[in-house]
Amino acid sequence: MFRDVYRKFACAALLLALGLLGCGQYNQPPGGSAPLAPSAAVGFCDNPTPGCASASSFSLNSLRDLNVVVNWQNVPEGTHGQKVSFFLPDGNLYQAFEKSFAIPEGSPAATATVQALPVAGTWITQRSLSGTWQVTVALDGQVLESQAVQLTP
């Protein structure tokens, strides 16, 4: 008797859990496995083309903008907030950029964004703010990636 009740309760709990998962924030991937967490692959380019060749060091003599190319994976549908923050070699925040992007319903959960940091003619070149900069990339308030980039004199 007790075992039957327990089995029914366990089945109900399992169904409820599956139901909750189905209503969860992230897309259910084919095959019913757990949704993958969003991730970001970050690259640095001297031009804003998403497929540009990434590098980790740039000369201030020739760099016009530092372009941060973010390839987002497993981002659930809906409107999202991306924040790219640039930290000076002295550790202080230089500038942060917030930008929204939308993953439409039923579309692939991947997209690419480009965020440009103006360099040529700015305080970075005028005041020789060269050295190791740290760049963080956040999605919906959570920092998912932090990378260093060299700006050389």
Added chain:
Amino acid sequence: MRILGRWMERIRAVSLLLCALLLAAAPALAREQVVLQKTATNPQTRAADAWLDQGSLTTNHGSDTTLQVQSWSNNRNQRALVLFDLSSVPSSGIKVATLSLWMSTAPAATRTYQARRVTSLWTELGASWTNRALCSTCTPAWTAAWTAGGGDNNGVTTQTATTGTTNGVFLNWSIAADVQQWYGGNTPSANYGTLIMDSAESSATQRTAIFSSKEDSTAAHRPSLTLTFIQNVQGLAATAGDSQITLTWTYPPQVPGSTIVSATNGVLILRAAGTSVTSAIAPTDGTAYSRNATCTNNVGGATNVIVFSSNTLPTTFNDSAAGDNPDCPPVDGTTYYYKVFAKDAGNYYSHNEGATNPSIYIPMTLGTPSATASLRQAASWLASTGSQTLSAPGIIPSNVVFIGAPSNIVSGIKPSDGTPMFGWVSVAGAITGRPPVLDASTSSTGVNVAYTADADANSYGFVYGINAFTGDILWMTNPTGLATNGFTAGPAVVVKKTSDALGGGYTGSHDLVVEGTRNAASTTANQVVGIDGNTGATVWTLTGGGTNPAMDIVAATPFVDYANHAIWVTSHSNAVTTQPSLWKININTAGPTATALATANLGNVSNSPAVTFTGDVLFVGNDAGTLYAIKPSDGTTLASVAGGDTKVVGSILLMTNSSPYTLVYAGATTVKAAVFNLSTKTFATTGAGTWSTTMPGGCAPSAPLGFPGLSNIYVGCSDGNLYQLDAGTGTNNGVRLLRANYTIGDPTLDVELSRIMAGCTNSRVFAFTFPF
């Protein structure tokens, strides 16, 4: 008995009146609560609301008396935007923030509505599902679209509210986390308001709620934001002596319309030696702190020592053995940084409890004691700017310091004591150039006005006219109408009254704001615009290419040459010497298009030019360190010389008013004086009248600051110091430490108050008395 009763009533009435008067006169250091809502007595000038309709993508609903939120399939969702004017609540620690909307019509089935922080500037009469701002009547007309339709937001649900199905109720959201960011609690975020949206949009069945907007005739039903907060102290200043530093401050008045939640109490002061009190730490609300005998009672680590805690209302703290700190007085030769937390009777402090950097913008000052008077230093004041700012602050001497910052924020500060004149004003993008400021008697607008320009995350740029005393935005425009023209330089202003005073020449009736674009995607088609300073209308546009030579990015503020009735603009040249980088424009260009009167190919130039008072020579340095003397009439080169350093930083200072001209300029690691003789058309970088000073430790100097008759030159450096150099010899004769190893920006002088101000990469502007 009846007579006695009347007397008792009178005594009670008089007592209540006295109490009221005492309360009114008392400082307002307390936990206060205020309801921000548009009423007859609170216009909420900067407030806005609108709703966005996915079914009508470009329709604006900013004037409606309602706000609608809807979930419905086939792209028929609706969302609401609300923005409050926070200017009446100055620098404060935010404890509670509750957004309330009156739901006149509930959805047929209960829904969950999210509140999210908006991340792009929008306007009430421009916002729609597709667009965030537009001006169809502007010249030229312009439109700014959301990056993501339906309102750019941070993707984070600050809080949800459940609608229920009952009409005529308030829905409430706690948005303290967002408001704290608007007050700098984490990385500061500009205040663009809150987006309300259904948590499950695109439902098969239409689910709609209708709320009252700020246009609703029933004031009590309009959107409201209830804030509970503690204001920071004001006017914090330091004075250094021998083994002592004295701090003084005042208490702000109670915010109009607020109520007191918790009575007044006192302050808690943390001190750090040689470095700032950590921004990521703060005292815990509800906890009392005090200094102990060994000075080991710290907050968040050994760096942040409690040196003073008072439950009265002190306005001074004498940090010395004989004064208020017998246990751990300051040591001569060490620089100390202080943060002063206001607190209430419940031991709630004026920081943003719960934020990542809760104490980042707590009032701070610094001082260095010494037995030798000349070695003592203390800041007149420090002001928070929301982020690093290396551009020189704008100023109306003794009236206002106007600062633009890359955190999309402008602020106005009293130059006498650093007190904010208005709450932070949010603009669309980063401000990286100096905002020119005109007083009301000089400006054609008749008000104290600052002009500034920005570039947002998408390189979209606006130019603004802003009331420098109140922060009210008089106008904003996209002067080129294009979506890729951001601005990084500060604008220049052709001032009608100045031109008239100099004999005329400018024939326009209004001041003219001049600004150049930084469109990095183009090396040929950048633009310079002339903008009506009163209205924001574009008067003329010079476009690179076509009838003009190719124009690369403009990185420096143009120069207004009243003597020659011209505007001079510098630009990059795509790193070649076959493309112009110096441009002359007629000051009276009628428009709508402008043609360059003259150009010069000088290689990349990131600095402003300077023209002599009589207009006989223009001086400019390029990014390779070459100095040029240019003939203003036709732009030809009179002479050039290698400046002796690898580049020229900032505009060249003219220290004499006639030939031979003494020029002071900064390079990569040096500040130098050179001489130009107009009659012989020759530069001298060595010999009489010249000097060269290598900055200590080879630090990178800012643009130098000085003018004819001033005996010293002032320059910030990347070692955290502000240096005073003898104008005649270049000798370093004074220094003020702001923050070791941080970069100090271009300084500004208030000659009426003898104050020098400069920003820093640590998000503060520092003010000192000069000469040092």
